[in-house]
Amino acid sequence: MKQINVKASKNYTITVDRAFENFKAQVLPLIKGNVVAVITDTNVEPLYYAQLESLLTGKTVCKFVIPAGEENKNAENYISLVNALAKAGLSRKSTVIGLGGGVVGDMSAFVASTYMRGVSYIAIPTTLLSMVDSSVGGKTGIDLDSGKNLLGTFFQPDTVYINLDFLNTLPEREVKSGLGEIMKYAFIDSRITPSDLQNINYEDLIVKSLEIKRDIVERDERESGDRMLLNFGHTIGHAIEKLYDYKVSHGECVLKGMAYAIELSEKLGFISAEQKETSLNFLNGAGVSLEKEFNISQIINVVKSDKKADGNTVNFVFTKGFGEGVIKKIDIAKLSECF
Ligand SMILES: NC(=O)c1ccc[n+]([C@@H]2O[C@H](COP(=O)([O-])OP(=O)(O)OC[C@H]3O[C@@H](n4cnc5c(N)ncnc54)[C@H](O)[C@@H]3O)[C@@H](O)[C@H]2O)c1
Known part of the structure; x- marks a missing residue:
């Protein structure tokens, strides 16, 4: 225990x-x-x-x-x-x-x-x-x-x-969905590394994930700052979930959302093209298709109605590579750069 x-x-x-x-x-x-x-x-x-x-x-x-x-x-x-x-x-x-x-x-x-x-x-x-x-x-x-x-x-x-x-x-699909949320932690905190997801020890991964989330929640329980880091992949992930009419699992949509966030992180200069490739390969390890199935205007429309959006801007979480996330307020129209 x-x-x-x-x-x-x-x-x-x-x-x-x-x-x-x-x-x-x-x-x-x-x-x-x-x-x-x-x-x-x-x-x-x-x-x-x-x-x-x-x-x-x-x-x-x-x-x-x-x-x-x-x-x-x-x-x-x-x-x-x-x-x-x-x-x-x-x-x-x-x-x-x-x-x-x-x-x-x-x-x-x-x-x-x-x-x-x-x-x-x-x-x-x-x-x-x-x-x-x-x-x-x-x-x-x-x-x-x-x-x-x-x-x-x-x-x-x-x-x-x-x-x-x-x-x-x-079910296998739900395991992949959970792995998606664990992978999210690897992009915002160095306590979970890509190699942890190669030789999986669930008890270890669950305890590490909980410690990361615990530390963030203790710093910012009501999500006015750091807690937003936990939304890595979620801004677009939630939009995709809604566009699928909630028929595709939350974790799968978050995985897809993280792929967009990684592309945008590269476009805006937070990571190199090589880091982008390594990050996308890592995400592919979850075995969920990262194909873009919706067009930009569909996604932007949904993001605008997200409770985290503020008019035409949204606090978006980027990665600076494994282990470090960064929150930046961006114009929602900027999302088109990851298409
Ligand atoms: N409150 C938060 O901080 C927070 C964070 C992330 C996600 N969420 C929410 O969590 C929800 C997604 O959760 P989820 O992925 O667990 O989905 P879920 O609750 O729909 O469970 C997935 C499926 O697995 C089945 N199931 C559950 N446990 C099982 C088990 N042990 N064996 C066999 N089948 C089992 C469920 O009946 C369901 O069909 C979303 O609504 C999302 O918004 C909330």
Whole structure:
């Protein structure tokens, strides 16, 4: 078992474990109240819910299952969930547990942060992407018709519990998606290097990713500065995700977005042509096509509606090569230079 301590507006511990071995010792004592709402999705529920429920000894456990997939991280499901929590009699003293990938994580944390003005929340991420990224840092939210994550809060969990065995059932495509977010860290922090992604040790990669994200979140919890570095590949990645109507995974779209960010970094002189080639080859290692499937005007239109855009400008994250990112405000029209 490994543990990472986060000191944010709330201090909490992330436990990286196997086979739920230390769940009872590390998580059970932190669960407030006797009633626990476990929010999960239709794919994760049959795999892991029963095991989790059996570990929640002494608690009354209520199960809430949402349909799997990004298209379900929406207002309708959010309202249904909070209504179901109220119907089941969950009080302010209850705890919400999110058992699932980033979709369940964002949705359940948003429910916890708003239900009765906020109840305790415990994250149990089950995808590689949610283990290394979305379960940490306190961003919660749902998508609106006009864009991704447009309704949400900053809300830190009481604890995060990662069971590495969840990765055994993860489809190959979701593994690639998680590797995309891990590769992102290699472009902004030197603690993850390209060779770490050649001989993969998931426990090591997950712990290093969490330490990098933890350090950034501790410096800038509300994303007014350094935390924007975590958006490397995301400005265009989110636009691509929307253009695909959320049918292609977040991590795959981020990989595609990073390819654009690398090209733009070269065009604007942050890296050499050789560094660009090395970086793109590294990204290709994730096994996701980096073909440009949309034209520039389609992407620019979506970027303009991104919550991070400010009129005709956006804070864009460039790489200065492996290990170093840089944030620069640019004119959105400049994005055409990477086409
Ligand atoms: N809050 C943040 O800081 C943050 C950061 C990054 C991404 N996100 C969000 O995370 C979401 C993407 O998360 P994701 O990639 O985990 O997607 P996801 O939650 O849709 O999970 C991917 C698929 O894997 C299935 N699944 C989950 N765990 C499984 C397991 N152990 N075995 C088998 N199948 C399993 C899910 O049911 C789903 O079909 C996006 O909505 C994105 O916006 C949030």
